[in-house]
Amino acid sequence: xxxxxxxxxxxxxxxxxxxxxxxxxxxxxxxxxxxxxxxxxxxxxxxxxxxxxxxxxxxxxxxxxxxxxxxxxxxxxxxxxxxxxxxxxxxxxxxxxxxxxxxxxxxxxxxxxxxxxxxxxxxxxxxxxxxxxxxxxxxxxxxxxxxxxxxxxxxxxxxxxxxxxxxxxxxxxxxxxxxxxxxxxxxxxxxxxxxxxxxxxxxxxxxxxxxxxxxxxxxxxxxxxxxxxxxxxxxxxxxxxxxxxxxxxxxxxxxxxxxxxxxxxxxxxxxxxxxxxxxxxxxxxxxxxxxxxxxxxxxxxxxxxxxxxxxxxxxxxxxxxxxxxxxxxxxxxxxxxxxxxxxxxxxxxxxxxxxxxxxxxxxxxxxxxxxxxxxxxxxxxxxxxxxxxxxxxxxxxxxxxxxxxxxxxxxxxxxxxxxxxxxxxxxxxxxxxxxxxxxxxxxxxxxxxxxxxxx
Amino acid sequence: xxxxxxxxxxxxxxxxxxxxxxxxxxxxxxxxxxxxxxxxxxxxxxxxxxxxxxxxxxxxxxxxxxxxxxxxxxxxxxxxxxxxxxxxxxxxxxxxxxxxxxxxxxxxxxxxxxxxxxxxxxxxxxxxxxxxxxxxxxxxxxxxxxxxxxxxxxxxxxxxxxxxxxxxxxxxxxxxxxxxxxxxxxxxxxxxxxxxxxxxxxxxxxxxxxxxxxxxxxxxxxxxxxxxxxxxxxxxxxxxxxxxxxxxxxxxxxxxxxxxxxxxxxxxxxxxxxxxxxxxxxxxxxxxxxxxxxxxxxxxxxxxxxxxxxxxxxxxxxxxxxxxxxxxxxxxxxxxxxxxxxxxxxxxxxxxxxxxxxxxxxxxxxxxxxxxxxxxxxxxxxxxxxxxxxxxxxxxxxxxxxxxxxxxxxxxxxxxxxxxxxxxxxxxxxxxxxxxxxxxxxxxxxxxxxxxxxx
Numbered sequence: 001x002x003x004x005x006x007x008x009x010x011x012x013x014x015x016x017x018x019x020x021x022x023x024x025x026x027x028x029x030x031x032x033x034x035x036x037x038x039x040x041x042x043x044x045x046x047x048x049x050x051x052x053x054x055x056x057x058x059x060x061x062x063x064x065x066x067x068x069x070x071x072x073x074x075x076x077x078x079x080x081x082x083x084x085x086x087x088x089x090x091x092x093x094x095x096x097x098x099x100x101x102x103x104x105x106x107x108x109x110x111x112x113x114x115x116x117x118x119x120x121x122x123x124x125x126x127x128x129x130x131x132x133x134x135x136x137x138x139x140x141x142x143x144x145x146x147x148x149x150x151x152x153x154x155x156x157x158x159x160x161x162x163x164x165x166x167x168x169x170x171x172x173x174x175x176x177x178x179x180x181x182x183x184x185x186x187x188x189x190x191x192x193x194x195x196x197x198x199x200x201x202x203x204x205x206x207x208x209x210x211x212x213x214x215x216x217x218x219x220x221x222x223x224x225x226x227x228x229x230x231x232x233x234x235x236x237x238x239x240x241x242x243x244x245x246x247x248x249x250x251x252x253x254x255x256x257x258x259x260x261x262x263x264x265x266x267x268x269x270x271x272x273x274x275x276x277x278x279x280x281x282x283x284x285x286x287x288x289x290x291x292x293x294x295x296x297x298x299x300x301x302x303x304x305x306x307x308x309x310x311x312x313x314x315x316x317x318x319x320x321x322x323x324x325x326x327x328x329x330x331x332x333x334x335x336x337x338x339x340x341x342x343x344x345x346x347x348x349x350x351x352x353x354x355x356x357x358x359x360x361x362x363x364x365x366x367x368x369x370x371x372x373x374x375x376x377x378x379x380x381x382x383x384x385x386x387x388x389x390x391x392x393x394x395x396x397x398x399x400x401x402x403x404x405x406x407x408x409x410x411x412x413x414x415x416x417x418x419x420x421x422x423x424x425x426x427x428x429x430x431x432x433x434x435x436x437x438x439x440x441x442x443x444x445x446x447x448x449x450x451x452x453x454x455x
Numbered sequence: 456x457x458x459x460x461x462x463x464x465x466x467x468x469x470x471x472x473x474x475x476x477x478x479x480x481x482x483x484x485x486x487x488x489x490x491x492x493x494x495x496x497x498x499x500x501x502x503x504x505x506x507x508x509x510x511x512x513x514x515x516x517x518x519x520x521x522x523x524x525x526x527x528x529x530x531x532x533x534x535x536x537x538x539x540x541x542x543x544x545x546x547x548x549x550x551x552x553x554x555x556x557x558x559x560x561x562x563x564x565x566x567x568x569x570x571x572x573x574x575x576x577x578x579x580x581x582x583x584x585x586x587x588x589x590x591x592x593x594x595x596x597x598x599x600x601x602x603x604x605x606x607x608x609x610x611x612x613x614x615x616x617x618x619x620x621x622x623x624x625x626x627x628x629x630x631x632x633x634x635x636x637x638x639x640x641x642x643x644x645x646x647x648x649x650x651x652x653x654x655x656x657x658x659x660x661x662x663x664x665x666x667x668x669x670x671x672x673x674x675x676x677x678x679x680x681x682x683x684x685x686x687x688x689x690x691x692x693x694x695x696x697x698x699x700x701x702x703x704x705x706x707x708x709x710x711x712x713x714x715x716x717x718x719x720x721x722x723x724x725x726x727x728x729x730x731x732x733x734x735x736x737x738x739x740x741x742x743x744x745x746x747x748x749x750x751x752x753x754x755x756x757x758x759x760x761x762x763x764x765x766x767x768x769x770x771x772x773x774x775x776x777x778x779x780x781x782x783x784x785x786x787x788x789x790x791x792x793x794x795x796x797x798x799x800x801x802x803x804x805x806x807x808x809x810x811x812x813x814x815x816x817x818x819x820x821x822x823x824x825x826x827x828x829x830x831x832x833x834x835x836x837x838x839x840x841x842x843x844x845x846x847x848x849x850x851x852x853x854x855x856x857x858x859x860x861x862x863x864x865x866x867x868x869x870x871x872x873x874x875x876x877x878x879x880x881x882x883x884x885x886x887x888x889x890x891x892x893x894x895x896x897x898x899x900x901x902x903x904x905x906x907x908x909x910x
Binding site for chain 1: 456457458459481482483501503579580583584670671673674675677678680683701704705706738741744745747748752760
């Protein structure tokens, strides 16, 4: 993992020192000697990480950080604040300004490499997600990416230590600052517990467990599907340099040396939670966008495109595996005249209500889609004609029995639907034929009086 | 980076050896002693990597590999074949069976850790993409993920060595096997060249460059936007253990020891290209899916949802930055009667042709969308009313002048469109008002005879 790093400090010697250390590790370093120069460089070149001194004449580090984090063009670049050891207020101010991590002067080599490598790895993942979530347009030269605002407050934390006493003051500190913390003493239980979906946002592991190898525990947490992206903070002693390096190689995100400064603890926990929330948000935006490609916006059912993508394939699989498959096409009787009489808003309301009804009356693995206008298609795997007709008839009865409240006079409208049903057979051997057969049946139901099912 | 590894070998001692080495590095190892057991375990648990012996009684390693790679449930799991040193044909057969990488018996510790770590890292990225590209449904319990078929043939390769002689026979080997290879001797030129978009699928770097630090070169290739995901293969000597480890830490993907076996070279190049193509394909599937969420399927223009997402924001930005912004709403005159007369197919054809015309007549940063039916909306940043009217009038004239060929009698249909135009002003200060104003203008154009623009 390598990266382009912008090092910002008004003291030339400090820049040179960081530059030498990072270059020796094959990082690509660009120096900047004041805040304005840093901001200018950020708009001209692309960087992976910013190392930022707090105290600078002119625009100080906190202000640079604030500007980086409030600009959509730079928000995604991790910022590491470099602060004096005893300056707790700078760290808190840095976090409030949006900083992602902290280094203490004089900068320890291990700490430097750790933070930088870790943020590089996380940025690579975030870049990948960002590219996908970027639904921006470049209209009039304006970039349209969204700012993501997350903090690291009120987190849900799991602390693992086989001595409750050792972790007690830590837990109290975190609770006092608004976090919810669970303490576990049995590593075996932790593993079985964490393999289930959970709401933890950070896990703190004591490196010195009596009866369990803490690194193996970290490794297991990292490999479990449910906790792959869960930040791990290790509590270690000053002399634990070697296991710390191994831990970081395993994907542990951060470490705190015991005895620890309480503010250091709070700041590290907060920044790990914040980073996790940032990535989670990116991830869920991508997921939402992808859902939109396959869902009908009005009803939340699948759209026609999705049905067309899957119909032939599912039909082919059903035939190959000698399984049953049925299809229902339904539409709302006289919908056009309802639309003309009561207006589009009422028409839309009815479509939505009918969509809900369809969803409630099918199984989880049935595939319901709004095919267009007031027409819906439902694909029922493992279902023969008799059962499909039963499902269709049940829907018909429910619609006919429960008028819809439209919040205008007249308050309720009685609706009916017609339904056409088809199933795989020696005559019907493709998705296309299923659709045609059901469509013909629907036409028959309509022609012979509506409020009917036909097969 | 840690991982769950399935180790498959019928010789218990071999399994134990690999297990011991991997467990020492905190990998999570599950053993299997024959092909069937491996296949059963793969369906019960989830694994990150499979280490697979070729020679086994019953279902041999090649067959296990083939089945893993042809099953959508397991295709994404990297397979490392473990082969005898001199068995070239096993390796080729392995690649043909879909193997991702190779290890030679007796397994070297560095080689083992390298391959496993590398594949773990790649799998983490692929998993993230796979989750997004997974537009599958779970209908009837059938998983519907697509199989991705890529090979590593006919690649485009860049080889970097400051002595052309040294790389000559390598280049010839690769060319003889259908790859296209460019040889570069000047690392500085390579960097400036690779920072541009390029079609390389793998780069081979000679560790022993005379006048340049090859590791720094690798690091730069890894940090360049355009080559972030480009596989790097290092050519090193047996005594280069330390720089090889550094290189792998920097993100170099693979290495070959010189003097190298020609088949080893071919197999490594092929498998790196194959892995890149797999990831690229996943990535482009996600991108396509996301595009679908914002594009109108019929015309390829943006859809209504996208316009609605961006209209207010772009309007607000234009006002804040004191810039002009205009909007055109247009629809096809008498479209419904065309649809009724010639049928839906002709109607759809006309919509598509009109969409193309709109696209051709706007600038890259204008925002055109199909708003619904035969109605289109175009947002023109940095454009005043006079220019917007000019754009609208030009479209009107083109449509009126060129009838559309519909491939049925009558062969061509003459069309006209009407257009309403609005622009930001002291009266019009929001996206909503822009739309209303343009809609009123369109209504005026229709009412006063159609085939007109109005503002």
